[in-house]
Amino acid sequence: MPSAIERQTAEMLAALDAKDPYTRLHSERVGMLMGRFAAAMSLPLPQAKEMTIAGLLHDTGKLDTPNELLEKISQGEPFENDAQKEEMKRHVEAARIAHIDLPATVRLAIRHHHEKWDGSGYPDGLAGTDIPPTARMLAVCDVYDAISAERPQRKALASRKAAAALRKLEGSKLDPKLTEVFIRKVAEPGANISLLERLLRFFSSQRTSK
Numbered sequence: 653m654p655s656a657i658e659r660q661t662a663e664m665l666a667a668l669d670a671k672d673p674y675t676r677l678h679s680e681r682v683g684m685l686m687g688r689f690a691a692a693m694s695l696p697l698p699q700a701k702e703m704t705i706a707g708l709l710h711d712t713g714k715l716d717t718p719n720e721l722l723e724k725i726s727q728g729e730p731f732e733n734d735a736q737k738e739e740m741k742r743h744v745e746a747a748r749i750a751h752i753d754l755p756a757t758v759r760l761a762i763r764h765h766h767e768k769w770d771g772s773g774y775p776d777g778l779a780g781t782d783i784p785p786t787a788r789m790l791a792v793c794d795v796y797d798a799i800s801a802e803r804p805q806r807k808a809l810a811s812r813k814a815a816a817a818l819r820k821l822e823g824s825k826l827d828p829k830l831t832e833v834f835i836r837k838v839a840e841p842g843a844n845i846s847l848l849e850r851l852l853r854f855f856s857s858q859r860t861s862k
Contacts, residue, residue, distance in 0.1 A: 660752045661705055664712045674726035675711050678797055683707035685793035685838060692837035705754070706761040706790055713743030728803050741774050761786040765794055768825045788827040792834045795826065815839040
């Protein structure tokens with residue numbers, strides 16, 4: 653039987669699907685990548701589950717983002733001004749998941765998944781190992797999906813090409829060691845599938861059954 657956190661996560665994903673299907677699908681993919689990343693790191697199953705949940709919920713703050721900005725993201729269009737950029741940055745705030753009894757590691761990962769290794773990210777400008785480890789892993793998965801996923805203006809990027817693009821961000825935007833682990837064990841064709849696929853199938857079934 654699904655736990656309370658699993659049910660609440662499914663509800664949040666359903667709300668995302670109603671507002672912006674692109675963000676819902678992106679969240680599912682990032683959740684799957686986080687689960688596989690955890691398996692690649694040989695993390696204990698409870699921690700791997702937390703990472704998967706963080707991936708699934710990392711963009712739920714976009715429920716409060718204006719639709720026109722979400723449309724720009726899904727279409728790959730640039731923001732028109734700094735005000736739009738600042739509005740988008742607010743999606744890392746935790747108000748939308750305040751009612752879910754999430755572990756601190758999950759909340760920190762969601763808040764800090766846009767921090768950059770060189771300190772140029774947001775919301776707190778953290779750098780290097782000051783960024784929580786799970787947030788650094790989430791950043792790699794988030795960027796990889798943004799690079800590789802199909803969008804209206806481009807076809808999906810082959811995994812090897814996406815990995816090459818990811819490698820260019822090592823040491824500047826992304827944790828270099830974690831990025832290398834991801835490229836070798838998650839992004840490459842034939843990477844091991846996480847034991848958490850069952851959990852992800854549950855979340856997907858909640859969307860298709862509505």
